[in-house]
């Protein structure tokens with residue numbers, strides 16, 4: 188965004204010339220020119236500025252695959268592994284790769300270029316008819332945030348530093364995920380294992396078509412002068428940690444994943460070896476619509492057998508985050524570990540709460556609580572040992588963000604944080620969080636350590652409270668209700684909310700949505716598989732379920748208002764403290780929900796939705812309408828058994844609305 192739209196700075200009046208008197212020996216114009224710098228040339232001067240990073244950790248010979256190798260050899264193997272990742276399957280070979288920025292001219296870069304002569308990965312001698320075997324691809328490997336800032340600002344339009352130090356970026360034409368463009372390879376294994384068909388997020392593609400798109404992405408990436416490669420981890424549970432490699436073309440994507448995945452230590456990086464899963468993000472390049480299964484120029488393709496994901500035709504970074512989440516929803520249940528689209532935090536006494544909910548319902552906002560330790564805001568695992576965060580960062584919505592209401596998120600938006608699609612003052616670079624000119628789905632991605640009371644490592648004991656968040660645009664669900672196990676399962680499987688504008692492409696107004704397990708877009712198995720695991724774990728560990736409406740009160744969207752965040756926080760406080768367990772409850776008709784009569788800090792009249800509606804008839808008909816939508820939605824699940832227990836299945840079926 189140039190100041191005057193021409194790309195050039197606006198013309199300014201020249202400043203008055205400064206005249207300095209030259210009274211000899213008077214020290215008036217005193218400088219240190221006599222001392223001089225050691226450098227003889229500008230290049231040498233520049234070379235003094237950058238000190239070589241200290242050699243990584245000392246090796247004791249017992250640290251894994253590459254541990255006993257000399258530095259050069261380890262680097263060569265790393266490059267070989269990256270070249271193998273980038274291999275074109277039709278040529279059968281990887282590109283020649285070299286580390287470092289092709290534009291760098293400092294002496295340090297010369298050192299890197301030297302690798303080109305001694306250590307490049309040889310292209311095997313097969314005949315190819317294009318130039319790709321002749322050129323080098325520069326690899327920008329696990330760059331630091333500062334280096335990525337420089338890359339973004341130099342080479343990516345729409346990259347700016349905001350007044351608080353965050354990197355403002357544009358994600359391009361797509362500012363939300365594209366679930367209709369997601370494809371999953373159906374093979375003999377996945378055909379039987381995965382959830383396919385109506386309601387499922389898994390739209391099939393065949394292996395061959397996947398390879399066509401993979402080749403398209405790899406050819407695109409190899410055609411560039413340089414690619415970014417991130418080697419990182421998922422899951423803070425060391426037993427179930429997954430190694431991921433992300434190959435991308437934009438510094439924005441690399442910094443986003445640097446923040447969102449777990450960052451390896453130098454030592455862990457030296458011993459990284461072969462990744463368990465690889466993303467090829469060629470988002471700037473479209474897919475070919477003549478390719479089978481393609482219905483637009485965007486395609487996000489998952490191949491579980493190859494352990495690869497290909498992204499074409501969308502630069503929205505959330506696709507990478509949520510694509511990996513889908514992978515975890517496949518891998519973890521195989522190990523009897525439940526994967527959850529939930530936030531998670533812990534009190535001083537070690538009481539853990541999970542916050543389930545669809546996009547925009549408050550997982551990040553409510554799990555980021557100054558009085559509690561943050562374990563994570565969006566993706567978790569629940570194993571026999573407790574909970575673990577899958578990610579290394581948070582991804583907060585920032586539309587209408589205020590310092591006063593969400594101070595910890597506000598303060599996390601500083602150097603290192605990626606700010607997507609926000610609008611800012613062209614001169615002061617102050618962000619205007621209320622501005623929706625680019626999108627309503629503005630986002631901040633920051634490392635979890637940017638939250639002062641993050642729990643590191645991001646793991647915790649078994650949850651005590653399971654809070655289901657629904658943003659009810661109809662305004663008829665109570666602000667909070669206590670659920671029995673069957674009700675918890677009913678609402679978990681239903682996954683109701685009013686989808687808030689923007690996170691999924693094309694949604695402009697809140698509308699009622701049902702999304703199984705509060706994350707149907709990411710689950711891979713049938714919802715009842717996850718539900719059975721949740722029921723079993725909640726039962727075993729004695730967790731209490733709650734339904735919290737973070738949406739409307741006093742009328743539907745349009746006439747009522749969104750429940751004040753301050754009230755929702757008081758409700759959540761009462762759940763955490765245990766005081767809400769001992770409240771007096773009344774049962775509602777239709778949904779059969781237990782609602783408390785009083786909560787400290789919350790006006791009692793809002794606890795019963797019908798009190799807040801002026802038009803009682805309208806309330807009643809809206810309540811019945813929503814009840815009907817729930818019933819309709821649940822019909823798909825009535826023929827499924829949940830867990831080993833038919834009794835539980837019957838109870839769940841009876842736990843929905845009754846009228």
Ligand SMILES: Nc1ncnc2c1ncn2[C@@H]1O[C@H](COP(=O)(O)OP(=O)(O)OP(=O)(O)O)[C@@H](O)[C@H]1O
Pocket residue numbers: 544545546547548549550551552553564565582583584585586690737738749750751752753755
């Ligand atoms: N009563 C309320 N409770 C929770 N959030 C509220 C409330 N009122 C307004 N909000 C706003 O709703 C939004 C909740 O978004 P949040 O980032 O927490 O969603 P999320 O569940 O983490 O979604 P996603 O999975 O897409 O990241 C925030 O912008 C928050 O300020």
Ligand SMILES: O=C([O-])CC(=O)C(=O)O
Pocket residue numbers: 363364505506509545546565582690
């Ligand atoms: O995936 C995204 O873009 C944001 C998110 O967390 C969600 O939608 O649940």
Ligand SMILES: [Ca+2]
Pocket residue numbers: 550551552564565582583584
């Ligand atoms: Ca979030």
Ligand SMILES: [Mn+2]
Pocket residue numbers: 528546565
């Ligand atoms: Mn999410």
